[in-house]
Amino acid sequence: MNPYTIFADIIAGRAPASVVYDDPDVLAFLDIRPVTPGHLLVVPKVVARNLAELDPALGGKLFQVGQRLAAALRSSEVGCDGVNFFLADGVTAGQEVFHVHLHVIPRTPGDGFGLRARATSPPRADLDYLAGSIRGALTRG
Numbered sequence: 075m076n077p078y079t080i081f082a083d084i085i086a087g088r089a090p091a092s093v094v095y096d097d098p099d100v101l102a103f104l105d106i107r108p109v110t111p112g113h114l115l116v117v118p119k120v121v122a123r124n125l126a127e128l129d130p131a132l133g134g135k136l137f138q139v140g141q142r143l144a145a146a147l148r149s150s151e152v153g154c155d156g157v158n159f160f161l162a163d164g165v166t167a168g169q170e171v172f173h174v175h176l177h178v179i180p181r182t183p184g185d186g187f188g189l190r191a192r193a194t195s196p197p198r199a200d201l202d203y204l205a206g207s208i209r210g211a212l213t214r215g
Contacts, residue, residue, distance in 0.1 A: 081117050081173040100139050109187050112152035114178040116140050123172040125163045136176045147180045154180030
């Protein structure tokens with residue numbers, strides 16, 4: 075897979091972006107297709123196409139910066155009542171740009187955005203079986 079993305083150009087300063095945060099590891103800027111006004115993207119400055127390629131410490135920093143941005147959104151003219159974090163990892167999850175990025179989406183009552191899912195309540199035995207499988211994968215990986 076080609077490591078080039080528009081985010082690489084934004085990080086390098088070759089493409090425009092409305093930057094709100096910049097440090098040696100992370101860049102945050104307004105999304106050009108915002109779900110709500112103030113929708114931000116937080117990206118690592120190193121190429122990581124998916125979560126498996128992202129250093130866990132840097133992943134933690136993405137969320138730390140996201141927390142700071144959430145507070146800033148509430149205090150800014152955006153004036154949101156809540157914030158959603160969203161990170162898609164892989165095509166099936168909805169990832170469109172293959173450079174890890176955390177969406178920080180400001181929320182206000184009636185903004186029209188929401189995550190809709192068809193939830194079920196599986197039997198506890200099924201949940202316990204899957205929990206065991208995931209625990210096993212953690213010890214192997």
